[in-house]
Protein backbone atom coordinates (compact mmCIF):
# COMPACT_ATOMS: atom_id res chain seq x y z
CA UNK A 1 0.00 0.00 0.00
CA UNK A 2 0.99 3.63 -0.37
CA UNK A 3 1.71 4.10 3.33
CA UNK A 4 3.92 1.05 3.57
CA UNK A 5 5.89 2.04 0.51
CA UNK A 6 6.35 5.53 1.87
CA UNK A 7 7.58 4.15 5.17
CA UNK A 8 9.99 1.85 3.34
CA UNK A 9 11.25 4.70 1.22
CA UNK A 10 11.75 6.82 4.32
CA UNK A 11 13.62 4.04 6.11
CA UNK A 12 15.80 3.35 3.08
CA UNK A 13 16.55 7.06 2.95
CA UNK A 14 17.53 7.20 6.62
CA UNK A 15 19.68 4.09 6.46
CA UNK A 16 21.62 5.55 3.59
CA UNK A 17 21.91 8.88 5.37
CA UNK A 18 20.11 10.42 2.43
CA UNK A 19 17.86 13.36 2.70
CA UNK A 20 14.23 12.53 2.39
CA UNK A 21 12.92 14.83 -0.25
CA UNK A 22 9.53 15.78 -1.54
CA UNK A 23 10.67 14.66 -5.00
CA UNK A 24 11.08 11.09 -3.72
CA UNK A 25 7.56 11.27 -2.37
CA UNK A 26 6.15 12.33 -5.67
CA UNK A 27 8.06 9.69 -7.63
CA UNK A 28 7.18 6.83 -5.30
CA UNK A 29 3.56 7.89 -5.26
CA UNK A 30 3.38 8.22 -9.03
CA UNK A 31 4.78 4.71 -9.39
CA UNK A 32 2.28 3.33 -6.89
CA UNK A 33 -0.53 5.10 -8.65
CA UNK A 34 0.44 3.48 -11.96
CA UNK A 35 0.89 0.10 -10.29
CA UNK A 36 -2.62 0.21 -8.84
CA UNK A 37 -4.08 1.34 -12.15
CA UNK A 38 -2.26 -1.49 -13.93
CA UNK A 39 -3.70 -4.03 -11.52
CA UNK A 40 -7.20 -2.79 -12.32
CA UNK A 41 -6.43 -2.57 -16.02
CA UNK A 42 -5.47 -6.23 -16.08
CA UNK A 43 -8.72 -7.26 -14.41
CA UNK A 44 -10.78 -4.93 -16.62
CA UNK A 45 -9.02 -6.14 -19.77
CA UNK A 46 -7.82 -2.69 -20.77
CA UNK A 47 -4.76 -3.95 -22.63
CA UNK A 48 -4.75 -4.38 -26.38
CA UNK A 49 -2.19 -5.73 -28.78
CA UNK A 50 -1.23 -3.96 -31.95
CA UNK A 51 0.65 -5.77 -34.69
CA UNK A 52 3.44 -4.36 -36.79
CA UNK A 53 4.27 -6.27 -39.98
CA UNK A 54 7.73 -7.54 -40.80
CA UNK A 55 8.33 -7.71 -44.53
CA UNK A 56 10.58 -10.20 -46.29
CA UNK A 57 12.81 -8.32 -48.72
CA UNK A 58 13.23 -11.18 -51.23
CA UNK A 59 9.48 -11.42 -51.84
CA UNK A 60 8.12 -8.14 -50.50
CA UNK A 61 5.57 -10.15 -48.53
CA UNK A 62 4.37 -9.71 -44.95
CA UNK A 63 5.81 -12.80 -43.28
CA UNK A 64 5.35 -11.98 -39.65
CA UNK A 65 4.13 -9.39 -37.20
CA UNK A 66 5.36 -8.13 -33.86
CA UNK A 67 2.80 -7.90 -31.07
CA UNK A 68 3.13 -4.57 -29.27
CA UNK A 69 1.05 -3.98 -26.16
CA UNK A 70 -0.90 -0.77 -25.50
CA UNK A 71 -2.96 0.29 -22.54
CA UNK A 72 -6.31 1.63 -23.64
CA UNK A 73 -7.67 3.59 -20.71
CA UNK A 74 -11.45 3.86 -20.17
CA UNK A 75 -11.22 7.57 -21.04
CA UNK A 76 -9.87 6.58 -24.45
CA UNK A 77 -6.25 7.54 -23.80
CA UNK A 78 -3.69 5.15 -25.31
CA UNK A 79 -0.65 4.60 -23.08
CA UNK A 80 2.55 3.35 -24.76
CA UNK A 81 4.41 0.36 -23.28
CA UNK A 82 7.48 2.42 -22.39
CA UNK A 83 5.40 3.98 -19.60
CA UNK A 84 3.96 0.90 -17.93
CA UNK A 85 6.14 -2.12 -18.82
CA UNK A 86 8.97 -0.84 -16.59
CA UNK A 87 6.51 -0.42 -13.69
CA UNK A 88 5.08 -3.90 -14.27
CA UNK A 89 8.66 -5.21 -14.39
CA UNK A 90 9.41 -3.77 -10.96
CA UNK A 91 6.41 -5.48 -9.45
CA UNK A 92 5.04 -9.00 -9.69
CA UNK A 93 2.51 -7.69 -12.22
CA UNK A 94 4.75 -8.54 -15.16
CA UNK A 95 3.92 -12.22 -14.53
CA UNK A 96 0.18 -12.08 -15.25
CA UNK A 97 0.60 -9.28 -17.78
CA UNK A 98 3.22 -11.18 -19.77
CA UNK A 99 1.04 -14.27 -19.67
CA UNK A 100 -1.94 -12.28 -20.97
CA UNK A 101 0.15 -10.80 -23.81
CA UNK A 102 1.47 -14.19 -24.91
CA UNK A 103 -1.99 -15.77 -24.79
CA UNK A 104 -3.67 -12.94 -26.67
CA UNK A 105 -0.99 -12.95 -29.37
CA UNK A 106 -1.19 -16.74 -29.81
CA UNK A 107 -5.01 -16.77 -29.93
CA UNK A 108 -5.15 -13.99 -32.51
CA UNK A 109 -2.47 -15.63 -34.62
CA UNK A 110 -4.27 -18.95 -34.56
CA UNK A 111 -7.29 -17.15 -36.03
CA UNK A 112 -5.19 -15.65 -38.82
CA UNK A 113 -3.55 -19.01 -39.52
CA UNK A 114 -6.97 -20.68 -39.65
CA UNK A 115 -8.34 -18.09 -42.03
CA UNK A 116 -5.66 -19.05 -44.52
CA UNK A 117 -2.55 -17.06 -43.63
CA UNK A 118 -0.62 -20.18 -42.80
CA UNK A 119 2.81 -18.64 -43.40
CA UNK A 120 2.51 -16.05 -40.63
CA UNK A 121 4.54 -15.95 -37.46
CA UNK A 122 3.88 -13.72 -34.47
CA UNK A 123 6.78 -12.19 -32.53
CA UNK A 124 6.19 -11.53 -28.85
CA UNK A 125 8.45 -9.35 -26.70
CA UNK A 126 9.58 -11.00 -23.49
CA UNK A 127 10.67 -8.85 -20.59
CA UNK A 128 13.56 -9.54 -18.25
CA UNK A 129 11.65 -10.72 -15.24
CA UNK A 130 9.41 -12.90 -17.33
CA UNK A 131 12.36 -14.63 -19.00
CA UNK A 132 14.08 -15.15 -15.67
CA UNK A 133 11.12 -16.91 -14.06
CA UNK A 134 12.14 -20.47 -13.27
CA UNK A 135 9.14 -21.98 -15.02
CA UNK A 136 9.16 -19.66 -18.05
CA UNK A 137 9.56 -22.49 -20.56
CA UNK A 138 6.65 -24.42 -19.02
CA UNK A 139 4.53 -21.26 -19.14
CA UNK A 140 5.16 -20.88 -22.86
CA UNK A 141 4.38 -24.54 -23.41
CA UNK A 142 1.11 -24.18 -21.47
CA UNK A 143 0.06 -21.17 -23.53
CA UNK A 144 0.76 -23.04 -26.77
CA UNK A 145 -1.28 -25.99 -25.60
CA UNK A 146 -4.16 -23.85 -24.30
CA UNK A 147 -4.39 -21.72 -27.43
CA UNK A 148 -3.74 -24.53 -29.90
CA UNK A 149 -1.18 -22.50 -31.85
CA UNK A 150 1.43 -24.55 -33.64
CA UNK A 151 4.81 -23.47 -32.17
CA UNK A 152 6.20 -22.81 -35.65
CA UNK A 153 4.00 -19.71 -35.74
CA UNK A 154 5.59 -18.25 -32.62
CA UNK A 155 8.77 -16.27 -32.19
CA UNK A 156 10.05 -14.66 -28.99
CA UNK A 157 12.02 -11.42 -29.01
CA UNK A 158 14.52 -11.18 -26.20
CA UNK A 159 16.79 -8.19 -25.81
CA UNK A 160 20.51 -8.49 -26.19
CA UNK A 161 21.20 -7.09 -22.72
CA UNK A 162 18.80 -9.58 -21.13
CA UNK A 163 20.52 -12.52 -22.80
CA UNK A 164 23.82 -11.40 -21.35
CA UNK A 165 22.66 -11.24 -17.71
CA UNK A 166 23.23 -14.95 -17.18
CA UNK A 167 24.59 -16.45 -20.35
CA UNK A 168 24.53 -20.11 -19.32
CA UNK A 169 20.98 -19.85 -18.01
CA UNK A 170 19.88 -18.06 -21.16
CA UNK A 171 21.39 -20.74 -23.40
CA UNK A 172 19.63 -23.41 -21.37
CA UNK A 173 16.21 -21.71 -21.56
CA UNK A 174 16.59 -20.82 -25.24
CA UNK A 175 17.54 -24.41 -26.07
CA UNK A 176 14.43 -25.71 -24.34
CA UNK A 177 12.26 -23.18 -26.16
CA UNK A 178 13.82 -24.15 -29.46
CA UNK A 179 13.09 -27.79 -28.66
CA UNK A 180 9.41 -26.81 -28.31
CA UNK A 181 9.58 -25.78 -31.95
CA UNK A 182 9.50 -21.99 -31.77
CA UNK A 183 12.23 -19.54 -32.68
CA UNK A 184 13.98 -16.70 -30.95
CA UNK A 185 15.44 -13.41 -32.06
CA UNK A 186 17.68 -10.90 -30.33
CA UNK A 187 15.93 -7.54 -29.99
CA UNK A 188 17.62 -4.12 -29.90
CA UNK A 189 20.80 -5.66 -31.20
CA UNK A 190 23.79 -3.35 -31.08
CA UNK A 191 22.79 -1.57 -27.88
CA UNK A 192 24.12 -4.24 -25.50
CA UNK A 193 27.48 -5.83 -25.06
CA UNK A 194 27.30 -9.31 -26.53
CA UNK A 195 30.53 -10.91 -27.39
CA UNK A 196 30.61 -12.69 -30.71
CA UNK A 197 31.66 -15.96 -29.14
CA UNK A 198 28.45 -15.99 -27.07
CA UNK A 199 26.33 -15.08 -30.02
CA UNK A 200 27.49 -18.25 -31.73
CA UNK A 201 26.33 -20.34 -28.77
CA UNK A 202 22.83 -18.87 -28.51
CA UNK A 203 20.25 -21.02 -30.32
CA UNK A 204 18.68 -18.05 -32.08
CA UNK A 205 17.56 -17.52 -35.64
CA UNK A 206 17.71 -13.77 -36.14
CA UNK A 207 19.15 -10.46 -34.97
CA UNK A 208 17.01 -7.34 -34.93
CA UNK A 209 19.16 -4.30 -35.50
CA UNK A 210 18.09 -1.53 -33.18
CA UNK A 211 16.34 1.40 -34.79
CA UNK A 212 18.87 3.87 -33.36
CA UNK A 213 21.41 2.55 -35.92
CA UNK A 214 18.96 2.27 -38.78
CA UNK A 215 17.76 5.86 -38.35
CA UNK A 216 21.13 7.30 -39.40
CA UNK A 217 22.37 4.76 -41.95
CA UNK A 218 21.99 7.17 -44.83
CA UNK A 219 23.38 10.20 -43.01
CA UNK A 220 26.00 8.90 -40.58
CA UNK A 221 28.96 6.93 -41.95
CA UNK A 222 29.61 5.31 -38.55
CA UNK A 223 26.08 3.94 -38.30
CA UNK A 224 26.26 2.74 -41.90
CA UNK A 225 29.50 0.91 -41.09
CA UNK A 226 28.04 -0.60 -37.91
CA UNK A 227 24.94 -1.87 -39.69
CA UNK A 228 27.01 -3.34 -42.56
CA UNK A 229 29.26 -5.08 -40.05
CA UNK A 230 26.31 -6.48 -38.08
CA UNK A 231 24.68 -7.85 -41.23
CA UNK A 232 27.81 -9.56 -42.55
CA UNK A 233 28.67 -10.96 -39.12
CA UNK A 234 25.13 -12.29 -38.70
CA UNK A 235 25.19 -13.90 -42.14
CA UNK A 236 28.52 -15.55 -41.39
CA UNK A 237 26.93 -17.01 -38.27
CA UNK A 238 23.94 -18.20 -40.33
CA UNK A 239 21.60 -15.76 -38.65
CA UNK A 240 18.94 -13.73 -40.38
CA UNK A 241 18.77 -9.98 -39.96
CA UNK A 242 15.71 -7.86 -39.34
CA UNK A 243 16.11 -4.09 -39.45
CA UNK A 244 13.66 -2.16 -37.30
CA UNK A 245 12.71 1.51 -37.58
CA UNK A 246 12.87 1.59 -41.40
CA UNK A 247 11.24 4.90 -42.23
CA UNK A 248 12.38 5.94 -45.70
CA UNK A 249 12.99 4.61 -49.21
CA UNK A 250 16.68 5.42 -48.69
CA UNK A 251 16.81 3.21 -45.57
CA UNK A 252 15.19 0.44 -47.56
CA UNK A 253 17.62 0.73 -50.50
CA UNK A 254 20.61 0.57 -48.19
CA UNK A 255 19.30 -2.53 -46.39
CA UNK A 256 18.43 -4.23 -49.68
CA UNK A 257 22.01 -3.79 -50.86
CA UNK A 258 23.24 -5.43 -47.67
CA UNK A 259 20.84 -8.32 -48.28
CA UNK A 260 19.15 -7.90 -44.98
CA UNK A 261 16.33 -10.50 -44.80
CA UNK A 262 13.45 -8.52 -43.32
CA UNK A 263 12.47 -4.96 -42.52
CA UNK A 264 10.00 -3.42 -40.15
CA UNK A 265 9.09 0.21 -39.74
CA UNK A 266 6.82 3.11 -40.55
CA UNK A 267 7.93 3.05 -44.21
CA UNK A 268 5.78 -0.04 -44.74
CA UNK A 269 3.39 0.21 -41.80
CA UNK A 270 2.93 1.45 -38.27
CA UNK A 271 1.67 -1.04 -35.69
CA UNK A 272 -2.01 -1.77 -36.45
CA UNK A 273 -4.89 -3.03 -34.33
CA UNK A 274 -6.03 -6.58 -35.13
CA UNK A 275 -8.83 -5.37 -37.39
CA UNK A 276 -6.57 -3.13 -39.44
CA UNK A 277 -3.94 -5.85 -39.63
CA UNK A 278 -6.57 -8.25 -40.98
CA UNK A 279 -7.44 -5.65 -43.63
CA UNK A 280 -3.77 -5.39 -44.55
CA UNK A 281 -3.58 -9.17 -44.99
CA UNK A 282 -6.73 -9.19 -47.10
CA UNK A 283 -5.43 -6.40 -49.31
CA UNK A 284 -2.40 -8.53 -50.14
CA UNK A 285 -0.29 -5.38 -50.07
CA UNK A 286 3.41 -6.03 -50.44
CA UNK A 287 6.53 -3.91 -50.43
Ligand code: C2E
Pocket residue numbers: 052067068069080081082085101125126127157187188211244245246247264265266267271
Ligand atom coordinates in the same frame (compact mmCIF):
# COMPACT_ATOMS: atom_id res chain seq x y z
P1 C2E B 1 10.81 -2.89 -29.47
O1 C2E B 1 10.46 -4.30 -29.23
O2 C2E B 1 12.19 -2.61 -29.95
O3 C2E B 1 9.69 -2.34 -30.47
C1 C2E B 1 9.93 -1.37 -31.46
C2 C2E B 1 9.30 -0.05 -31.11
O4 C2E B 1 9.59 0.87 -32.17
C3 C2E B 1 7.78 -0.06 -30.99
O5 C2E B 1 7.41 0.94 -30.05
C4 C2E B 1 7.34 0.37 -32.39
O6 C2E B 1 6.05 0.95 -32.42
C5 C2E B 1 8.40 1.40 -32.70
N1 C2E B 1 8.60 1.55 -34.13
C6 C2E B 1 8.32 0.66 -35.12
N2 C2E B 1 8.64 1.12 -36.32
C7 C2E B 1 9.18 2.35 -36.12
C8 C2E B 1 9.72 3.36 -37.01
O7 C2E B 1 9.80 3.20 -38.23
N3 C2E B 1 10.20 4.49 -36.43
C9 C2E B 1 10.14 4.68 -35.09
N4 C2E B 1 10.64 5.83 -34.60
N5 C2E B 1 9.64 3.77 -34.22
C10 C2E B 1 9.17 2.62 -34.74
P2 C2E B 1 6.40 0.63 -28.86
O8 C2E B 1 5.24 -0.16 -29.37
O9 C2E B 1 6.13 1.93 -28.16
O10 C2E B 1 7.22 -0.33 -27.93
C11 C2E B 1 8.38 0.12 -27.28
C12 C2E B 1 9.07 -1.00 -26.54
O11 C2E B 1 8.23 -1.50 -25.49
C13 C2E B 1 9.37 -2.20 -27.42
O12 C2E B 1 10.56 -2.01 -28.13
C14 C2E B 1 9.48 -3.30 -26.39
O13 C2E B 1 10.76 -3.30 -25.80
C15 C2E B 1 8.47 -2.87 -25.35
N6 C2E B 1 7.22 -3.63 -25.56
C16 C2E B 1 6.22 -3.41 -26.44
N7 C2E B 1 5.27 -4.35 -26.34
C17 C2E B 1 5.68 -5.21 -25.37
C18 C2E B 1 5.14 -6.41 -24.81
O14 C2E B 1 4.08 -6.90 -25.22
N8 C2E B 1 5.87 -7.02 -23.82
C19 C2E B 1 7.06 -6.51 -23.39
N9 C2E B 1 7.72 -7.17 -22.42
N10 C2E B 1 7.60 -5.40 -23.90
C20 C2E B 1 6.93 -4.75 -24.88
Ligand code: MG
Pocket residue numbers: 066125157187
Ligand atom coordinates in the same frame (compact mmCIF):
# COMPACT_ATOMS: atom_id res chain seq x y z
MG1 MG C 1 10.63 -6.08 -30.13
Ligand code: MG
Pocket residue numbers: 187188208210244
Ligand atom coordinates in the same frame (compact mmCIF):
# COMPACT_ATOMS: atom_id res chain seq x y z
MG1 MG D 1 13.22 -3.98 -31.30
Ligand code: MG
Pocket residue numbers: 187188210211244
Ligand atom coordinates in the same frame (compact mmCIF):
# COMPACT_ATOMS: atom_id res chain seq x y z
MG1 MG E 1 14.09 -1.28 -30.08
